[in-house]
Amino acid sequence: MQGARIFVFDAYGTLFDVHSAVARHRAAIGPHANALSDLWRMKQLEYTWTRTLMGAYAHFATLTEQALDYASARFGGIDPALRTQLLEAYATLEAFPDVAPTLKALKEKGCATAILSNGTKPMLSSALASAGLTGLIDACLSVDDIMTYKTAPEAYRMVVEHFGVRPGEVAFHSSNRWDIAGAMRFGFHTAWINRAGLPEEYPDLPPSRILSGLSGLAD
Numbered sequence: 765m766q767g768a769r770i771f772v773f774d775a776y777g778t779l780f781d782v783h784s785a786v787a788r789h790r791a792a793i794g795p796h797a798n799a800l801s802d803l804w805r806m807k808q809l810e811y812t813w814t815r816t817l818m819g820a821y822a823h824f825a826t827l828t829e830q831a832l833d834y835a836s837a838r839f840g841g842i843d844p845a846l847r848t849q850l851l852e853a854y855a856t857l858e859a860f861p862d863v864a865p866t867l868k869a870l871k872e873k874g875c876a877t878a879i880l881s882n883g884t885k886p887m888l889s890s891a892l893a894s895a896g897l898t899g900l901i902d903a904c905l906s907v908d909d910i911m912t913y914k915t916a917p918e919a920y921r922m923v924v925e926h927f928g929v930r931p932g933e934v935a936f937h938s939s940n941r942w943d944i945a946g947a948m949r950f951g952f953h954t955a956w957i958n959r960a961g962l963p964e965e966y967p968d969l970p971p972s973r974i975l976s977g978l979s980g981l982a983d
Contacts, residue, residue, distance in 0.1 A: 768953045770927050771870055771981075774938035775881035777805075778957055779863050780891050785853035792846050796839045803838060807831035809940075812882055812913040821911040824882050828854060855887060856894035860959070862978040867900035869982035878903040880923055880936070882913050903927070915946025923952075937978070945969040955981070 776782050786793060786801035793800060808824075808831035815822055832850060836842040842850075870877055877900060881888055885906045892898045903926055907919045914920070923934055931951030938944050939957045945966040948954045956971040957978060975981070 766953075767932050768935035770876045770878065770923065770929055770934045772878045772880050772923055772934055772936045772952075774936075774940060774943055775879050775883055775888060775891065776857075777939040777959075778937060779879070779897070780857040780859055780895070782854075782857065784858040785850055788853050789846060789849055792849075793842065800835050800839050803835040804831050807834050816913045816916060821913075823908060824884050824913075825887055855890045857891050859891075859895035859897060860977070863895070864897060864900065866978040866981050867897065871900055873982055875982070876902050876927065878905060878923065878926070880905045880907075880914075880919065882907050884908045914943055915949075917946075917950050920947055920950040920952065935972075937981070941965045944971045948972075 773779055782805050783798075783801045786797050786804070790797045808828055811822075811827040811831060812824070815827070829851060832847065836847065867877055879888060879901055881904075883891075883906060885904065885908065888904050888906060889898075892901060892904070905922045905926060907913055907922070910918050910922065912918050920931075920936075923929075923936075924931055927934075932953070934952045935955065936944070936947040936952040937955045937957055938947070939959050941956060941958075941962065942965070944954045944956045948969045948971065954971045955973040955975055957975050959977060961976070
């Protein structure tokens with residue numbers, strides 16, 4: 765990460781546990797709760813990629829709702845009240861335990877911190893506020909402003925334009941390997957936060973670092 769002075773983080777899956785929404789309502793969903801959560805996340809991401817390729821942008825909040833509807837239909841449907849509760853829970857996802865300490869440590873060292881996310885600004889503001897992280901992030905950048913999802917280069921360009929830096933001055937962190945590949949291709953230093961211990965992908969676009977979490981990142 766030599767030369768990096770801006771620390772940028774993906775939000776969903778990296779700072780916030782995307783499965784915590786379903787976890788709060790596991791009993792109401794039933795035995796297929798984990799499978800529903802996995803499918804919800806998978807379709808949410810798939811919709812961002814297909815819509816970017818088509819040039820048919822839709823807000824991430826809309827895609828999140830559509831992905832939930834598809835996932836729940838695959839498992840026999842859910843009560844409308846439960847659907848509302850799940851979407852409300854997604855607006856206030858739980859942060860991983862290592863997030864706040866890491867961001868605090870970076871701020872104490874004088875580092876600039878930012879989020880670059882597919883999420884809309886209202887979604888991100890809600891998640892940051894509920895997790896008590898608002899004061900630890902200097903900039904919250906949403907691809908909604910350019911209506912193009914990651915991994916399009918335009919998404920990563922938002923960081924260098926906002927801070928007025930070169931790509932080599934940015935350290936980008938994500939739990940999503942595809943996101944790391946896109947950021948690496950753009951020229952960022954990258955750290956793959958491989959919380960789930962997943963196998964390597966995109967060998968031609970390797971991360972600068974592979975970490976199991978954010979702990980120690982500011983050391």
